[in-house]
Amino acid sequence: MPSHSRRRTRTLLAAAVLTPLAACGQPDGGPPQDRPSPQDTPAAGKTEAFTLVATGDILSHDSVIRQAAADAGGESGDGTGPRTYDFRSMLAGAKPVVAQADLAICHLETVVGADGGPFSGYPMFRTPPQVAQAIADTGYDSCSTASNHTLDAGPEGVERTLDAMDAAGVRHVGSARSAAERDQPAMLTAGGAKVAQLAYTYGTNGIPVPENQPYLVNLIDADRILADATSARAAGADVVVVSMHWGTEWQEEPNAQQRALAGQLTAAQVDGRRAIDLIIGTHAHVPQAYEKVGGTWVVYGMGDQVAGVMNDPRGQYGSTARFTFTPPTRAGEAWRVTKAEFVPHVMDNDPLRVVNLPRALREDPDQPRYVKAQEAIKEAVLSRGAAKDGLRLGR
Secondary structure (H helix, E strand, O other): OOHHHHHHHHHHHHHOOOOOOOOOOOEOOOOOOOOOOOOOOOOOOOOOOEEEEEEEEEOOOHHHHHHHHHHOOOEOOOOOOOEOOOOHHHHHHHHHHHHHOOEEEEEEOOOEOOOOOOOEOOOOOEEOOHHHHHHHHHOOOEEEOOOOOOOOOHHHHHHHHHHHHHHHOOEEEOEOOOHHHHHOOOEEEEOOEEEEEEEEEOOOOOOOOOOOOHHHEOEOOHHHHHHHHHHHHHOOOOEEEEEEEOOOOOOOOOOHHHHHHHHHHHHOEEOOEEOOOEEEEEOOOOEOOEEEEOOEEEEOOEEEEEOOOEOOHHHHEEEEEEEEEEOOOOOOOOOEEEEEEEEEEEEEOOOOEEEEHHHHHHHOOOOHHHHHHHHHHHHHHOOOOHHHHOEEEOO
16 A cells, blocks of 8 residues: 555544644646655654645646546537536646655645536636545545635535535635534544644635634634644644745745744644644745744745636746744644755746656756746745754755
């Protein structure tokens, strides 16, 4: 059985005992080390280091939907039946990094449409539900679903999206179908650690959250985030990861809200230890900096992972964040990040595909577009001094 399949089985079995917790640019028309495979099952009570990988926005513009249809062979059968969709080829370039991680987290920015459509891209997204299975097949364990597009299709869109994720066996946080689902932490396991993921968005593009359904999407509120982190710790979380849909679109520099929240959240403590162990950001469509704030890693923005051709080519740039967590040596101490890496990637066009830039350039260094993209991503990621704190380019 492939290593990722074993990892997914362990994660889902552990998660099954708990109830899950649960912006966008207009497309232009037109020497690192790989981590070894994880052990099948750690010995009872044993803790070991684990790797966590996170990636940015999966943003299904119209061109992405057309590509998924083409990759599925167009219309099914004799051409008179419903159109089918396959997102796996687009995401295949991410799989080597994602599948080797002990835990992998994505960000599904858009909601899914009804079976058979209609489907649409910007500005009111409705993505084919087959995206959920592609996310699972790529190797992701959990996805944040809180974004400014969470309410594009109303409560029905939230329900369809989470139903699709459940059917694919992928956990989800940030939107919910009920108050009970929203209020209970989602818990994953890796290396003997319990890992909680929480997720929030700055807003919903002016679409009001229904007063009688406030649980549909988690909005950013520092007090609520810290209360949720406290609940996650009470439920046994050794590591708390917060996914934040925040920032200013097309701005590589983190804005004032991002910087202030990063400082407030990383300074907070629960029972004498930090409340949050890692913050990972999405939404800006361009790569933003990684920074160690108060001893805790903050990824302000990972950029887009999947996106169609956009007016600004940086909208197809992104970074994969990879952190190695090491267990404490004494009871009551925190798990620590002992290795921090970023892996640059870009979307190819015609056909649309995720490309791991370090691997592509190792195979053929004479690719000017790839060289330019990797240098731009590297400059943004390291712009707030993360190199001095040990952040390294991975592949």
